[in-house]
Amino acid sequence: MKEITYREAINEALAEEMTRDENVILMGEDIGLYGGNFQVTKDLILKFGDNRVMDTPVSEAVIAGCAVGAAMSGLRPVIETMFSDFVTLMMDNLVNQAAKIHYMSAGEISVPMVLRLPVGCGTGAGAQHSQSPEAWLCHVPGLKVVFPSNPYEAKGLLKAAIRDDNPVVFCEHKMLYPTAGSVPEEEYIIPLSQANIVKKGTSLTMIAYGYSVQKCLVAAMQLKPKGIDIEVIDLRTLHPLDEDTILESVKKTGRVIIVHEAVKTGGVGAEISALIAEKAFSYLKAPILRIAGMDIPVPFNKTMEQACVPQILDIKKAAERMMRR
Amino acid sequence: MSLTNEKIIKMYTRMVTARLLEEMLNEMFNEGMLHGTTHLGIGQEASGVAPCMTLMEGDKITLTHRNHVGCVGIGMDVKKILAEMFGKETGVCGGFGGSMHMVDYEKGNMFANGVVGGGLGIAVGAALKMKYKGEANIVICFMGDGATNEGMFHEALNLASIWKLPIIFFVENNGYAVSMPQYRSMNIRDIEKRAESYGMRSIIVDGNNAIDIYNMTFSAAQSVREGFGPMFIESKTYRICGHSRSDIEQLYRNQKEIDYWLAKCPIKRLEEYMLKNNIAKSEMLKEINTQIMDELKQAVLYAQNSLEPSLENIGKYVYAK
């Protein structure tokens, strides 16, 4: 095992996949010599050259469109938007093109591409640079949406995403980039659409993804001395969901809290609540609870910015309240 | 209207205010006093201020992520700009917006956009309203060279042209979009060429010469006001500082290039012009600088002493009442 950061883990996954398969290419704004806005693609241009690590103009629509066409033609492009907020400018190519071509061609053509999105708030960059848009993309059949919670997850999931024959949206939380974790020396892959039980428990199930998994784990540790034994599930893939892992856990604990930073309304939490209500209702000992971002744009002011997304204390309090019922 | 001495002094004052304000912001960021990021327009003061000096009551501008110079250019209160940087209730956006989103509708600044190219449609819409209501006003839509590679740029120019809208597309071509030099992002030397394909009149100006920019923008604005349709101005300038706070190494350029542009400092050049033409004496320029510095120090105190926005209001502005 070795200790590397989340951004290094993503960088390693890219490098390994590019070494393995010459069809893997990268496109994005300032991903070359500059190393990407969050330094995720640092030095890859030195290793693989500028015909495989391509700086693009500020042209999100055609970056996505070009990736779709290249993927249909046999390449495996991995593209980056500087901030996930600008996925809006790629939406036609993702939603109407990438997601539907395999289906509409009755399986004749596939679109094996990955879109990397730096997601989330905490950097004080304001409402147009701090969003968590993952749920928009989960609403599109044909897209897969992945959101790793630590360096180990990031590396294994990105490798799976690149090898997948479908368009995969790969979300990366900005606050996780500098965080370190253990990663095996040898190669490994984490399959898509398999959730992970990060911590086993019996009293209550917490379901989260990305940065929120870390917050849930801290909350779970702090609640343990109080006799609250929390099971924490890292969804890993938000769409299509691993229903079995979710339902089994809920059937065991009977209590569920879903945590995410994205706004509550129409969020991934809503989908999971509905799933549980439909398929495990009779096992519930308490109403399902979502702790999610407030239904507001992310404000600039630091105190407000922190207040608008779930913090560890909010998660702890909610769990304690639920256990008292 | 020719450029009066009084107006030149006002323009100079705003350019220096922008420069000193941004130098101060840079220091305060380095000292960890400010949250978030910022994009400094140091070196682009002529490009940002001079066009604003041509505006009349009721005209509007739209700005970008690199907006502080334009904000000062259109006469926004530095106290409120600084308070916004501190995320305070008294800021131009009440602490909700931040560095990239300075707004002052009354003063004419409709919105500063963090999305590259995000202001273009908005500016076209504002010009549509002016035409629809028969107003004699215009919009100046500021953008960078990078923004002209966005799809929205092309759609906006075409629409403004076919509808003959009262708008000036003002490109501050500072040579780079983050690390991407203009010559690698497009196969033309003059971005101005793009306007031609939309049937739009265009000019190129020396972006570090405030007097030239004023005069050329003023005559462009006049013809736009008279209903001859939109115009396109490419202002060739340079960004002296890094793209943003995260642009540290700057491997994409060299010191020689920066020095070349430092020698063309728009403020120094305007000072030389003013001295040579007896518009001001050097004591007067010194006096102006001292006054601005005092005003800025006061403004920082004002910002620091202002209240944080109340958490109760966190959701207050999601919808209009």
Ligand SMILES: Cc1ncc(C[n+]2csc(CCOP(=O)(O)OP(=O)(O)O)c2C)c(N)n1
């Ligand atoms: C749609 C969109 N894509 C990418 C970015 C990230 N970004 C911020 S500024 C910038 C470069 C813009 O260059 P230019 O338009 O020349 O303006 P300058 O920064 O030089 O003033 C980029 C790519 C963004 N804010 N919005």
Ligand SMILES: [Mg+2]
């Ligand atoms: Mg530029």
